Amino acid sequence: MHQQINSRQYFSIELLTWYERSKRDLPWRRSRNPYYIWVSEIMLQQTRVDTVIPYFERFIDRFPTIEALATAPEEDVLKCWEGLGYYSRARNLQTAAQQVVELHGGKVPDDTSAVAALKGVGPYTTGAIMSIAFNRPEPAVDGNVMRVLSRYFLIEEDIVKVGTRKLMEKLVVELIPDGRASDFNQALMELGALVCTPKSPSCLTCPVMAYCAGRIEGMEMQLPIKSKSKPPRPELRYVALVEGTGEHADKVLVRRRPDTGLLAKMWELPHVLTEQKNRNSNQKAAEIKANNKLSENNSSHLMLDALASPLDAELLTAGFPAKLQQHFMNIEHIFSHILWEMHVFKYVEIEQAEQVLVAVAEQQQTYDVNHLGDESLEYRWITQADMESLTFPNVFLKILNQYFNNHKSI
DNA sequence: CAACCGTGGAT
DNA sequence: TATCCAAGGTT
Numbered sequence: 001m002h003q004q005i006n007s008r009q010y011f012s013i014e015l016l017t018w019y020e021r022s023k024r025d026l027p028w029r030r031s032r033n034p035y036y037i038w039v040s041e042i043m044l045q046q047t048r049v050d051t052v053i054p055y056f057e058r059f060i061d062r063f064p065t066i067e068a069l070a071t072a073p074e075e076d077v078l079k080c081w082e083g084l085g086y087y088s089r090a091r092n093l094q095t096a097a098q099q100v101v102e103l104h105g106g107k108v109p110d111d112t113s114a115v116a117a118l119k120g121v122g123p124y125t126t127g128a129i130m131s132i133a134f135n136r137p138e139p140a141v142d143g144n145v146m147r148v149l150s151r152y153f154l155i156e157e158d159i160v161k162v163g164t165r166k167l168m169e170k171l172v173v174e175l176i177p178d179g180r181a182s183d184f185n186q187a188l189m190e191l192g193a194l195v196c197t198p199k200s201p202s203c204l205t206c207p208v209m210a211y212c213a214g215r216i217e218g219m220e221m222q223l224p225i226k227s228k229s230k231p232p233r234p235e236l237r238y239v240a241l242v243e244g245t246g247e248h249a250d251k252v253l254v255r256r257r258p259d260t261g262l263l264a265k266m267w268e269l270p271h272v273l274t275e276q277k278n279r280n281s282n283q284k285a286a287e288i289k290a291n292n293k294l295s296e297n298n299s300s301h302l303m304l305d306a307l308a309s310p311l312d313a314e315l316l317t318a319g320f321p322a323k324l325q326q327h328f329m330n331i332e333h334i335f336s337h338i339l340w341e342m343h344v345f346k347y348v349e350i351e352q353a354e355q356v357l358v359a360v361a362e363q364q365q366t367y368d369v370n371h372l373g374d375e376s377l378e379y380r381w382i383t384q385a386d387m388e389s390l391t392f393p394n395v396f397l398k399i400l401n402q403y404f405n406n407h408k409s410i
Numbered sequence: 411c412a413a414c415c416g417t418g419g420a421t
Numbered sequence: 422t423a424t425c426c427a428a429g430g431t432t
Contacts, residue, residue: 051418333416
Protein backbone atom coordinates (compact mmCIF):
# COMPACT_ATOMS: atom_id res chain seq x y z
CA MET A 1 0.00 0.00 0.00
CA HIS A 2 2.71 2.43 0.98
CA GLN A 3 5.05 1.04 -1.61
CA GLN A 4 7.73 3.51 -2.60
CA ILE A 5 7.41 5.11 -5.99
CA ASN A 6 10.28 3.87 -8.12
CA SER A 7 11.98 6.81 -9.78
CA ARG A 8 13.03 4.67 -12.72
CA GLN A 9 9.63 3.12 -13.38
CA TYR A 10 8.07 6.55 -13.09
CA PHE A 11 10.53 7.88 -15.66
CA SER A 12 9.87 5.13 -18.22
CA ILE A 13 6.09 5.12 -17.87
CA GLU A 14 5.63 8.88 -17.93
CA LEU A 15 8.07 9.25 -20.80
CA LEU A 16 6.22 6.69 -22.93
CA THR A 17 2.87 8.31 -22.17
CA TRP A 18 4.23 11.70 -23.12
CA TYR A 19 5.73 10.35 -26.33
CA GLU A 20 2.46 8.85 -27.52
CA ARG A 21 0.93 12.29 -27.14
CA SER A 22 3.78 14.46 -28.40
CA LYS A 23 5.77 12.63 -31.03
CA ARG A 24 6.40 14.42 -34.27
CA ASP A 25 5.15 13.14 -37.59
CA LEU A 26 8.46 12.44 -39.35
CA PRO A 27 8.85 10.79 -42.77
CA TRP A 28 10.80 7.82 -41.39
CA ARG A 29 8.16 7.23 -38.72
CA ARG A 30 5.46 6.44 -41.27
CA SER A 31 6.64 2.87 -41.63
CA ARG A 32 8.89 0.36 -39.97
CA ASN A 33 10.83 -0.34 -43.12
CA PRO A 34 14.29 -1.08 -41.68
CA TYR A 35 15.92 0.45 -44.76
CA TYR A 36 14.12 3.74 -44.17
CA ILE A 37 15.06 3.69 -40.49
CA TRP A 38 18.66 2.96 -41.39
CA VAL A 39 18.94 5.75 -43.98
CA SER A 40 17.35 8.24 -41.60
CA GLU A 41 19.72 7.33 -38.77
CA ILE A 42 22.78 7.80 -40.95
CA MET A 43 21.51 11.17 -42.18
CA LEU A 44 20.63 12.27 -38.66
CA GLN A 45 24.17 11.76 -37.39
CA GLN A 46 25.27 15.21 -36.20
CA THR A 47 22.55 16.71 -38.37
CA ARG A 48 19.26 18.40 -37.48
CA VAL A 49 15.88 16.87 -38.24
CA ASP A 50 14.71 19.85 -40.29
CA THR A 51 17.80 19.64 -42.45
CA VAL A 52 17.45 15.89 -43.00
CA ILE A 53 13.78 15.73 -44.01
CA PRO A 54 14.10 16.94 -47.64
CA TYR A 55 17.28 14.92 -48.13
CA PHE A 56 15.57 11.79 -46.80
CA GLU A 57 12.58 12.21 -49.12
CA ARG A 58 14.82 12.73 -52.14
CA PHE A 59 17.12 9.87 -51.23
CA ILE A 60 14.33 7.31 -50.79
CA ASP A 61 12.72 8.54 -53.98
CA ARG A 62 15.97 8.13 -55.87
CA PHE A 63 17.06 4.88 -54.16
CA PRO A 64 13.80 3.18 -53.07
CA THR A 65 15.42 -0.11 -52.07
CA ILE A 66 18.69 -1.41 -50.71
CA GLU A 67 19.24 -3.11 -54.05
CA ALA A 68 18.81 0.19 -55.89
CA LEU A 69 21.29 1.89 -53.61
CA ALA A 70 23.79 -0.95 -53.86
CA THR A 71 23.85 -0.88 -57.67
CA ALA A 72 23.74 2.89 -58.21
CA PRO A 73 26.76 4.83 -59.51
CA GLU A 74 28.71 6.25 -56.59
CA GLU A 75 28.53 9.75 -58.07
CA ASP A 76 24.73 9.59 -57.99
CA VAL A 77 24.77 8.74 -54.29
CA LEU A 78 27.23 11.52 -53.51
CA LYS A 79 25.20 13.99 -55.58
CA CYS A 80 22.10 13.09 -53.57
CA TRP A 81 24.09 13.90 -50.42
CA GLU A 82 25.38 17.25 -51.75
CA GLY A 83 25.12 19.93 -49.07
CA LEU A 84 24.42 17.54 -46.21
CA GLY A 85 28.02 17.25 -45.04
CA TYR A 86 30.09 14.39 -43.65
CA TYR A 87 30.18 12.84 -47.08
CA SER A 88 31.88 9.62 -46.01
CA ARG A 89 28.45 8.75 -44.60
CA ALA A 90 27.11 8.51 -48.15
CA ARG A 91 29.91 6.29 -49.42
CA ASN A 92 29.80 4.09 -46.31
CA LEU A 93 26.03 3.76 -46.66
CA GLN A 94 26.34 2.50 -50.20
CA THR A 95 29.14 0.12 -49.23
CA ALA A 96 26.96 -1.18 -46.43
CA ALA A 97 24.03 -1.61 -48.82
CA GLN A 98 26.28 -3.80 -50.95
CA GLN A 99 27.21 -5.73 -47.80
CA VAL A 100 23.54 -6.31 -47.06
CA VAL A 101 22.87 -7.53 -50.60
CA GLU A 102 25.79 -9.92 -50.57
CA LEU A 103 25.54 -11.23 -47.02
CA HIS A 104 21.88 -10.89 -46.06
CA GLY A 105 19.86 -11.26 -49.24
CA GLY A 106 19.19 -7.54 -49.52
CA LYS A 107 17.34 -7.28 -46.21
CA VAL A 108 18.59 -5.51 -43.09
CA PRO A 109 19.41 -8.39 -40.73
CA ASP A 110 17.48 -8.63 -37.46
CA ASP A 111 20.77 -9.32 -35.73
CA THR A 112 22.73 -6.91 -33.57
CA SER A 113 26.18 -8.18 -34.48
CA ALA A 114 25.40 -8.22 -38.19
CA VAL A 115 24.03 -4.67 -38.08
CA ALA A 116 27.00 -3.44 -36.07
CA ALA A 117 29.31 -4.86 -38.73
CA LEU A 118 27.89 -2.58 -41.42
CA LYS A 119 30.07 0.28 -42.68
CA GLY A 120 29.20 3.57 -41.04
CA VAL A 121 27.10 1.93 -38.34
CA GLY A 122 28.52 2.47 -34.86
CA PRO A 123 27.19 1.79 -31.36
CA TYR A 124 24.42 4.38 -31.47
CA THR A 125 23.13 3.53 -34.95
CA THR A 126 23.24 -0.19 -34.18
CA GLY A 127 20.98 0.33 -31.20
CA ALA A 128 18.74 2.70 -33.13
CA ILE A 129 18.18 0.26 -35.99
CA MET A 130 17.71 -2.77 -33.71
CA SER A 131 15.26 -1.01 -31.41
CA ILE A 132 13.33 1.23 -33.80
CA ALA A 133 13.08 -1.21 -36.72
CA PHE A 134 12.95 -4.52 -34.83
CA ASN A 135 11.89 -3.46 -31.34
CA ARG A 136 14.91 -5.20 -29.81
CA PRO A 137 15.86 -3.96 -26.32
CA GLU A 138 19.17 -2.40 -27.41
CA PRO A 139 20.33 0.99 -26.13
CA ALA A 140 20.56 3.89 -28.61
CA VAL A 141 22.51 6.50 -26.71
CA ASP A 142 23.11 9.74 -28.57
CA GLY A 143 23.66 13.30 -27.41
CA ASN A 144 20.00 13.78 -26.57
CA VAL A 145 19.88 10.66 -24.43
CA MET A 146 23.04 11.55 -22.54
CA ARG A 147 21.71 15.01 -21.82
CA VAL A 148 18.35 13.72 -20.59
CA LEU A 149 19.86 10.99 -18.41
CA SER A 150 22.62 13.16 -17.01
CA ARG A 151 19.99 15.62 -15.85
CA TYR A 152 17.33 13.23 -14.62
CA PHE A 153 19.80 11.03 -12.74
CA LEU A 154 22.27 13.84 -12.05
CA ILE A 155 25.20 12.08 -13.67
CA GLU A 156 28.24 14.34 -13.59
CA GLU A 157 30.51 12.26 -15.81
CA ASP A 158 31.99 13.97 -18.87
CA ILE A 159 29.77 12.88 -21.77
CA VAL A 160 32.70 13.24 -24.16
CA LYS A 161 34.30 10.16 -22.59
CA VAL A 162 33.46 6.79 -24.10
CA GLY A 163 33.02 5.28 -20.65
CA THR A 164 30.17 7.66 -19.92
CA ARG A 165 28.27 6.51 -23.00
CA LYS A 166 28.72 2.88 -21.96
CA LEU A 167 27.45 3.70 -18.49
CA MET A 168 24.38 5.29 -20.02
CA GLU A 169 23.83 2.29 -22.30
CA LYS A 170 23.65 0.02 -19.27
CA LEU A 171 21.19 2.37 -17.65
CA VAL A 172 18.99 2.54 -20.75
CA VAL A 173 18.79 -1.25 -20.98
CA GLU A 174 17.46 -1.30 -17.43
CA LEU A 175 14.96 1.44 -18.21
CA ILE A 176 13.41 -0.03 -21.38
CA PRO A 177 9.92 -1.37 -20.52
CA ASP A 178 9.22 -4.91 -21.77
CA GLY A 179 8.36 -4.87 -25.45
CA ARG A 180 8.63 -1.09 -25.76
CA ALA A 181 12.21 -0.58 -26.95
CA SER A 182 11.24 1.18 -30.16
CA ASP A 183 8.99 3.78 -28.58
CA PHE A 184 11.12 4.20 -25.47
CA ASN A 185 14.37 4.94 -27.28
CA GLN A 186 12.61 7.36 -29.59
CA ALA A 187 10.85 8.95 -26.63
CA LEU A 188 14.16 9.53 -24.91
CA MET A 189 15.53 11.33 -27.95
CA GLU A 190 12.29 13.18 -28.57
CA LEU A 191 12.31 14.56 -25.03
CA GLY A 192 15.88 15.77 -25.51
CA ALA A 193 14.97 17.39 -28.81
CA LEU A 194 11.71 19.06 -27.74
CA VAL A 195 11.81 19.61 -23.96
CA CYS A 196 15.12 18.79 -22.32
CA THR A 197 17.04 21.03 -24.71
CA PRO A 198 20.71 22.04 -24.29
CA LYS A 199 19.94 25.66 -23.41
CA SER A 200 16.93 26.78 -21.38
CA PRO A 201 15.21 23.40 -21.01
CA SER A 202 11.42 23.55 -20.65
CA CYS A 203 11.32 21.91 -17.26
CA LEU A 204 7.83 23.19 -16.42
CA THR A 205 6.29 21.18 -19.25
CA CYS A 206 8.53 18.15 -18.76
CA PRO A 207 6.63 14.90 -18.13
CA VAL A 208 9.27 13.66 -15.68
CA MET A 209 10.07 16.90 -13.86
CA ALA A 210 8.85 15.62 -10.48
CA TYR A 211 11.74 13.18 -10.03
CA CYS A 212 14.40 14.87 -12.11
CA ALA A 213 17.42 14.96 -9.78
CA GLY A 214 19.17 17.60 -11.84
CA ARG A 215 16.16 19.86 -11.65
CA ILE A 216 15.63 19.20 -7.95
CA GLU A 217 19.25 20.11 -7.24
CA GLY A 218 19.05 23.15 -9.50
CA MET A 219 21.72 21.67 -11.73
CA GLU A 220 19.79 21.40 -15.00
CA MET A 221 21.66 24.28 -16.61
CA GLN A 222 25.06 22.87 -15.67
CA LEU A 223 24.32 19.44 -17.06
CA PRO A 224 25.47 17.57 -18.96
CA ILE A 225 29.15 18.01 -18.11
CA LYS A 226 31.02 18.22 -21.37
CA SER A 227 34.68 19.12 -21.94
CA LYS A 228 35.18 21.83 -24.51
CA SER A 229 36.54 21.10 -27.97
CA LYS A 230 39.38 22.97 -29.59
CA PRO A 231 38.55 25.85 -31.91
CA PRO A 232 39.13 25.20 -35.62
CA ARG A 233 42.59 26.11 -36.89
CA PRO A 234 42.56 28.97 -39.40
CA GLU A 235 43.85 28.45 -42.93
CA LEU A 236 44.26 31.14 -45.58
CA ARG A 237 43.54 29.87 -49.07
CA TYR A 238 43.69 31.58 -52.45
CA VAL A 239 41.04 30.35 -54.87
CA ALA A 240 41.01 30.65 -58.67
CA LEU A 241 37.84 31.23 -60.63
CA VAL A 242 39.24 30.72 -64.14
CA GLU A 243 37.01 31.89 -66.95
CA GLY A 244 37.53 29.90 -70.16
CA THR A 245 38.12 31.46 -73.57
CA GLY A 246 37.85 30.13 -77.12
CA GLU A 247 36.55 26.58 -77.03
CA HIS A 248 36.15 26.95 -73.26
CA ALA A 249 33.99 30.05 -73.46
CA ASP A 250 31.22 30.21 -70.86
CA LYS A 251 33.05 27.58 -68.84
CA VAL A 252 34.94 27.54 -65.56
CA LEU A 253 37.88 25.40 -64.53
CA VAL A 254 37.22 22.88 -61.76
CA ARG A 255 39.02 19.85 -60.40
CA ARG A 256 38.20 16.75 -58.38
CA ARG A 257 39.59 16.25 -54.89
CA PRO A 258 41.57 13.13 -53.91
CA ASP A 259 39.79 9.90 -52.98
CA THR A 260 40.48 10.29 -49.26
CA GLY A 261 40.44 12.99 -46.63
CA LEU A 262 38.44 16.17 -46.41
CA LEU A 263 35.64 16.39 -48.99
CA ALA A 264 36.93 13.25 -50.68
CA LYS A 265 36.12 12.84 -54.38
CA MET A 266 34.17 16.08 -54.53
CA TRP A 267 34.66 18.81 -57.13
CA GLU A 268 36.12 22.18 -56.28
CA LEU A 269 37.70 25.33 -57.65
CA PRO A 270 41.50 25.24 -57.90
CA HIS A 271 43.05 26.74 -54.80
CA VAL A 272 46.23 26.84 -52.74
CA LEU A 273 46.98 26.91 -49.04
CA THR A 274 49.20 29.85 -48.21
CA GLU A 275 51.54 30.30 -45.32
CA GLN A 276 50.20 32.68 -42.75
CA LYS A 277 52.37 32.81 -39.72
CA ASN A 278 51.68 35.40 -37.08
CA ARG A 279 48.81 36.94 -38.92
CA ASN A 280 47.22 39.23 -36.39
CA SER A 281 43.94 41.00 -36.90
CA ASN A 282 45.63 44.20 -38.05
CA GLN A 283 47.51 42.44 -40.81
CA LYS A 284 44.38 40.66 -41.85
CA ALA A 285 42.35 43.85 -41.97
CA ALA A 286 45.03 45.59 -44.00
CA GLU A 287 45.15 42.78 -46.49
CA ILE A 288 41.42 42.66 -46.97
CA LYS A 289 41.37 46.41 -47.37
CA ALA A 290 44.07 46.20 -50.01
CA ASN A 291 42.18 43.51 -51.88
CA ASN A 292 38.97 45.48 -51.85
CA LYS A 293 40.75 48.51 -53.13
CA LEU A 294 42.32 46.48 -55.90
CA SER A 295 39.00 45.07 -56.95
CA GLU A 296 37.92 48.60 -57.73
CA ASN A 297 41.09 49.45 -59.59
CA ASN A 298 42.34 46.81 -61.97
CA SER A 299 45.42 48.76 -62.92
CA SER A 300 47.42 47.65 -59.90
CA HIS A 301 48.49 44.35 -61.36
CA LEU A 302 51.74 44.35 -59.52
CA MET A 303 50.07 44.08 -56.16
CA LEU A 304 47.51 41.59 -57.42
CA ASP A 305 50.31 39.39 -58.66
CA ALA A 306 52.07 39.68 -55.37
CA LEU A 307 48.99 38.51 -53.55
CA ALA A 308 47.96 35.65 -55.79
CA SER A 309 51.14 34.49 -57.47
CA PRO A 310 51.19 31.09 -55.74
CA LEU A 311 47.84 30.57 -57.40
CA ASP A 312 49.31 31.51 -60.79
CA ALA A 313 51.97 28.90 -60.23
CA GLU A 314 49.40 26.29 -59.26
CA LEU A 315 47.46 26.86 -62.46
CA LEU A 316 50.61 26.82 -64.59
CA THR A 317 51.78 23.60 -63.02
CA ALA A 318 48.41 21.99 -63.66
CA GLY A 319 48.68 23.00 -67.30
CA PHE A 320 46.15 25.81 -67.29
CA PRO A 321 47.96 29.12 -67.69
CA ALA A 322 45.67 31.99 -66.83
CA LYS A 323 45.86 35.72 -66.40
CA LEU A 324 44.79 37.28 -63.15
CA GLN A 325 41.94 39.66 -63.80
CA GLN A 326 40.57 40.88 -60.50
CA HIS A 327 39.76 40.07 -56.92
CA PHE A 328 36.34 38.41 -56.92
CA MET A 329 35.21 37.84 -53.34
CA ASN A 330 36.27 36.71 -49.89
CA ILE A 331 34.42 33.97 -48.09
CA GLU A 332 34.86 32.22 -44.76
CA HIS A 333 33.92 28.60 -44.29
CA ILE A 334 34.05 26.69 -41.01
CA PHE A 335 34.47 22.94 -40.92
CA SER A 336 34.48 21.00 -37.67
CA HIS A 337 38.21 21.40 -37.18
CA ILE A 338 39.38 23.85 -39.87
CA LEU A 339 38.47 27.43 -40.73
CA TRP A 340 38.99 28.32 -44.37
CA GLU A 341 39.48 32.00 -45.03
CA MET A 342 39.21 32.08 -48.79
CA HIS A 343 40.28 34.89 -51.10
CA VAL A 344 38.80 34.25 -54.51
CA PHE A 345 40.44 35.72 -57.62
CA LYS A 346 39.00 35.77 -61.11
CA TYR A 347 41.31 34.62 -63.89
CA VAL A 348 40.98 34.40 -67.67
CA GLU A 349 42.37 31.45 -69.57
CA ILE A 350 45.37 32.20 -71.79
CA GLU A 351 44.85 30.44 -75.07
CA GLN A 352 48.33 30.81 -76.45
CA ALA A 353 49.70 28.32 -74.00
CA GLU A 354 52.99 27.87 -75.85
CA GLN A 355 54.09 31.36 -75.04
CA VAL A 356 53.76 30.67 -71.36
CA LEU A 357 55.37 27.27 -71.16
CA VAL A 358 58.75 28.89 -70.90
CA ALA A 359 57.62 30.62 -67.78
CA VAL A 360 56.64 27.39 -66.06
CA ALA A 361 60.19 26.38 -65.29
CA GLU A 362 60.91 29.79 -63.86
CA GLN A 363 57.79 29.68 -61.71
CA GLN A 364 58.70 26.26 -60.36
CA GLN A 365 62.02 27.64 -59.22
CA THR A 366 60.36 30.61 -57.63
CA TYR A 367 58.04 28.56 -55.47
CA ASP A 368 58.73 25.51 -53.37
CA VAL A 369 57.59 22.57 -55.44
CA ASN A 370 56.26 20.88 -52.35
CA HIS A 371 53.70 23.60 -51.95
CA LEU A 372 52.37 23.22 -55.45
CA GLY A 373 49.29 21.19 -56.21
CA ASP A 374 48.89 17.50 -56.80
CA GLU A 375 49.39 17.16 -60.55
CA SER A 376 47.39 13.94 -60.61
CA LEU A 377 44.15 15.76 -59.89
CA GLU A 378 41.58 15.68 -62.67
CA TYR A 379 40.72 19.09 -64.10
CA ARG A 380 37.67 19.89 -66.21
CA TRP A 381 36.04 22.88 -67.90
CA ILE A 382 32.37 23.04 -66.95
CA THR A 383 29.29 25.12 -67.65
CA GLN A 384 26.69 25.99 -65.04
CA ALA A 385 24.54 23.15 -66.39
CA ASP A 386 27.37 20.68 -65.75
CA MET A 387 27.06 21.40 -62.05
CA GLU A 388 23.94 19.24 -62.01
CA SER A 389 26.00 16.11 -62.49
CA LEU A 390 29.02 16.97 -60.35
CA THR A 391 29.09 17.16 -56.56
CA PHE A 392 30.46 20.30 -54.98
CA PRO A 393 30.85 21.10 -51.27
CA ASN A 394 28.76 24.05 -50.19
CA VAL A 395 31.63 26.47 -49.88
CA PHE A 396 32.39 26.14 -53.60
CA LEU A 397 28.72 26.09 -54.53
CA LYS A 398 28.39 29.52 -52.98
CA ILE A 399 31.24 30.89 -55.06
CA LEU A 400 30.11 29.24 -58.28
CA ASN A 401 26.51 30.37 -57.87
CA GLN A 402 27.67 33.88 -57.13
CA TYR A 403 29.65 33.81 -60.36
CA PHE A 404 27.16 32.16 -62.69
CA ASN A 405 24.10 33.99 -61.37
CA ASN A 406 25.42 37.45 -60.74
CA HIS A 407 28.82 38.18 -62.18
CA LYS A 408 29.36 36.06 -65.24
CA SER A 409 28.83 38.86 -67.77
CA ILE A 410 31.09 41.32 -66.02
C1' DC B 411 42.35 8.48 -26.60
C1' DA B 412 42.18 12.40 -29.88
C1' DA B 413 42.01 13.95 -34.37
C1' DC B 414 39.48 13.89 -38.43
C1' DC B 415 35.15 14.55 -40.93
C1' DG B 416 30.43 19.44 -43.01
C1' DT B 417 26.89 22.31 -42.40
C1' DG B 418 23.58 25.44 -40.61
C1' DG B 419 20.46 26.91 -36.87
C1' DA B 420 19.98 28.92 -32.39
C1' DT B 421 21.16 32.05 -28.85
C1' DT C 422 29.82 38.13 -33.13
C1' DA C 423 31.05 34.01 -31.02
C1' DT C 424 29.97 29.73 -29.43
C1' DC C 425 27.58 25.72 -29.14
C1' DC C 426 26.14 21.67 -31.06
C1' DA C 427 22.72 18.32 -33.77
C1' DA C 428 19.42 11.03 -33.84
C1' DG C 429 28.22 9.90 -34.52
C1' DG C 430 31.72 6.95 -36.95
C1' DT C 431 36.38 5.92 -38.28
C1' DT C 432 41.20 5.86 -37.69
